[in-house]
Amino acid sequence: MPQTENQTQVTDRPQATKTAILVIGGAEDKVHGKEILQTFWQCAGGTDAIIGIIPSASREPAxxxxxxxxxxxxxxxxxxxxxxxxxxxxxxxxxxxxYVENCTGIFMTGGDQLRLCGLLADTPLMNLVVERVRAQEIALAGTSAGAAVMGHQMIAGGSSGECPNRALVDLAMGLGIIPEVLVDQHFHNRNRLARLLSAISAHSDLLGVGIDEDTCAMFDSDRNLQVLGRGTVTIVDARDISYTNQNQVHGADPISIHNLKLHVLRYGDRYNLEGHQVIASS
Structure with a gap:
């Protein structure tokens, strides 16, 4: 597969037309309208886009x-x-x-989030990606495993279909691109609400973000999350919890969490990370 196209030398960093971080729940449409992928392409500059694809999470990267x-x-x-x-x-x-120094967009594919972090966390390449994202110089997208790594804490694995419990979820360090969120993907499609609740019970300072398949939580430079795609994004806000027994139970014993706030957002809905406010689509 060819991996260089234009022979034109890029001497200055191009600016993305709209800096954004697209966190995709996996299984995004790749055949028909491709709305989520089209949105990333547009954010990266459209026909001027210079895109780097990181397939390292996959066991079939080529x-x-x-x-x-x-x-x-x-x-x-x-x-x-x-x-x-x-x-x-x-x-x-x-x-x-x-290439990363001069690109306008980076796309991280699905696969295994532990593999992605094991290969790239704290490398010069990923440090440069994170630096340029934080400087709002490039658009970034990650799907499935590429979405899971966005937070400082990462859901590395676990089960589904049970009540919240400590054995339900495995946590690891993510890439910290959006450090205050804890992302779970393929969310309602794989019945992962209890898994996210189990994780948030141990990290109530973080915002839980559960993203369905073919659905995207797009974070813009104004600290708004906007929903794209055909499913929903579930927001779990544990800032005001009044009680949890998370530190007292073991294994598969059920976890109690009181006074938890939960939002389910659909296409066009937004959530402001600063004010923790939901804005319905008009």
């Missing part, structure tokens, strides 16, 4: 990298490169670093 490469090429992106990092040394590759 295959999944090729798939997204073709999607963004068909949309008309100016340049696309698959940053196929398969070991920690790849996170120091000078060609990859140069």
């Amino acid at each position: 295959l999944i990298g090729e798939r997204y490469y073709r999607i963004f090429a068909d949309m008309g992106a100016k340049e696309i490169k698959v940053l196929d990092v398969r070991d920690r040394d790849g996170g120091r590759d000078s060609a990859y670093l140069h």
